[in-house]
Amino acid sequence: MDIELERWKAAGKYFDYLGFNIFYRTEGSGPTLQYVGLGAAMGQADRPVHRGRARHARHGILRQARRLRLLGA
Amino acid sequence: MLGMGFSDKPVAYGYSVHDHADMHEALLVHLGVKSAHILAHDIGDSVGQELLARSVFSQQAYGALRIESITWLNGGLFNEAYTPRLLQKVLSRTPMGDFLSPLQGSGLSRRMIEPTINELFGPDTKPSRRMLDLFHEILEYNDGKRVTHKVGRFVNDRYAHRNRWVRAMRQTDVPMRLIDGPADPNSGRHMAQRYLEVIPDPDVVMLDDNIGHWPQIEAPDAVLENFLAHVDRVTANG
Secondary structure: OOOOHHHHHHOOEEEOOOOOOOEEEEEOOEEEEEEEOOOOOHHHHOEEEEEOOOOOOOOOOOHOOOOOOEOOO | OOOOOOOOOOOOOOOOOHHHHHHHHHHHHHOOOOOEEEEOOOHHHHHHHHHHHHHOOOOOOOOOOOEEEEEEOOOOOOHHHHOHHHHHHHHHHHHHHHHHHHHHHHHHHHHHHHHHHHHOOOOOEOHHHHHHHHHHHHHHHHHHOHHHHHHHHHHHHHHHHHHHHHHHHHHHHHHEEEEEEEOOOOOOHHHHHHHHEEEOOOEEOOOOOOOOOHHHHOHHHHHHHHHHHHHHHHHOOO
């Protein structure tokens, strides 16, 4: 597995949903932000991800809103 | 979510929006979370709509989550305005998904899927090779190739539950904001236009014209700024 993806995964936990393992991550503190959807892990790429724009998704959105308790599953 | 990312991906399973909503409710109960701001994208929009409907109509399966606010990102909020790519329709709405499933993860499959992924991004924010490789790695984790098309069939739930979900969006007191990447061919500017037509007192933020289906990846700073502004206003008024 990609080393950065492995690192991202290692920071998560598993929840037993009726016998199935659900991967989730929590981060930060404060009011809870629940992210529901796709792409949370992809936003973690630590290199430029865009071809035509000098922008780095260095810390995806879930890592930027540090004053919220972030939850993604 | 079940069938995605690093979670289990059972093959003999009826993936549905309702089940994803059950799981999210159960996880929140497990963590002792009684209220939350929701940020939803793509399939998450449908799950968020179901969570909202359960809240509005007091039909939660687990707990009694209080939704403080909802921020929608690009997704098929209104099925009548959703315009998926041909490959997406073939995989999720026809038996072809079952036939093509064994090919997923192969070079052929990647060559078929990647043009569709690229098309969903804006013209200036196309995914790099590394980004695509990560995408495939996550998709294929836990033998995910066997269930991708099954998970994708959640779009059928949009046909069945569209009116219930839109009714909840119209009746709710939960503050909602749509942050939309206009260049998304599936759910871009035309979806935002439908939101303006259907939702009372709509709060819509249109991102740069060149931002597509993945605003949180293509324009993370703008999404964060507009998301936090929404949360801050809700919190100040609460």
